[in-house]
Amino acid sequence: MHHALGYLKKHYFYYILLAPALILTLIFKYGPMYGAVIAFKNFSPIKGIMGSEWVGLKHFEKVLSAPNFEVILINTLKLSVYGLLLGFPVPILLALMLNQVRRAGVKKNIQLFLYAPNFISVVVIVGMLFIFLSPTGPINQLLVWMTGEPVMFMSRPEYFRWIYILSDIWTGAGWASIIYVAALANVDPELHNAASLDGANLIQRIRHIDLPTVRPIMAIVFILAAGGIMSIGFEKAYLMQTAMNLPTSEIIPTYVYKIGLQAGDYSYSAAVGLFNSLINIILLITVNIVVKKLNEGEGLY
Known part of the structure; x- marks a missing residue:
């Protein structure tokens, strides 16, 4: 106890810096958990x-027996899993390519171009x-010129x-690459010079120098992404929905919005949201265990 108090006194300034984030987390993350109890009530x-x-x-x-819930769950999983598998490697590839640009001015301009879409409103x-x-639109004009027929992209599921x-x-790959670019900036250029003198080509240098540097970060980012696989953004999916593409565009967040806020069935929508969170927790724990085994014990916790 005395040792712990001595440690706190010595490092009190760090805890003062941590306090605002901790307070905000308790208020806006843990506080609303109380409301989850309505999933077990007729609110x-x-x-x-x-x-x-x-x-x-x-x-x-009622959630598990709903006739359309299986389709909505599959839509959510497909959108999340496909998005993770296709989107996860892109920021890493961008960072590796940016790391090969040696002229600082050119590199900054490219980064600005890649990061800009992240700041555009949904x-x-x-x-x-x-x-x-x-x-x-311009894409269909090109298709009409090539094939003679337009494609109803936003109406077809x-x-x-x-x-x-x-x-x-x-919109997100450029911004997501920042963390990898920062990690690669810590790589000693002498390692690349030494590898070049030993006859290593670009691919070999990336494989044996750059990738091992970012591998721990890749593991953490992948675990967090997989743990939030059911937490798809509501706004974009809802805005992209049309009456014709509902068979694939109706996902859990949009379903919760329609049932909870539009139809007023708060308890049922809370049960759907809680079920969704439970799947996220299970995925987070499972993926962390798998990654730790594959990544020599390095995981999120």
Whole structure:
């Protein structure tokens, strides 16, 4: 106890710096967990959380027996898994390529170009997609010139996932590469010079010098991404939805919004959200265990 108090006194300034983040996390992350109890009640805004009738697992049974929930769950998983598998390697490749640019001015301009889409509003991004992919948009004009027929990209369910994922990669890959670029900046240039003198080509230097440097970061980022695989952003999917592409665009976040806020069934929507969070926790623990075994004990925890 005395040793712990001595440590706190010695490093008190670090805890002062940590305090705002800790307080915000407790208020905005742990505080709202209290509201999750409505998933086990027939919540009434008039009676309040504590005054509402307790129904146990009734709403969870309703979730699992809902005729359309299986389709919604599969849509969510497909969108998340495909997005992770296709999008995860792109920031790493961008960072490796940026690391080969030696002129600082050129490198900064390229980084600015790659990072800029991250700061465009989701609403603007979706608006751009509707304009570019509309029947009279530039992409369809090119297709009409080549094939004679336009493609209804935003109305056909089979195109929704690819449009969502590829636009996500375009907007987020550059910004996501920052952490890898920072890690590669710590690589001693003498290692590359020595490897070149020994006859190693570019691919061999990347494989044996650059990739081992970013591998621990890759493991942590992958675990966090896989752990949040069910936490797809609601805004973009909802904005991209049309009456025609609902078979693939209806996912858990949009379903919760429609049932909870539009239909007013708060308890049922809370049960769906809690079920979604439970899957995220299971995935996070599972992926962390697998990555630790494959990555020589290096994981998130």
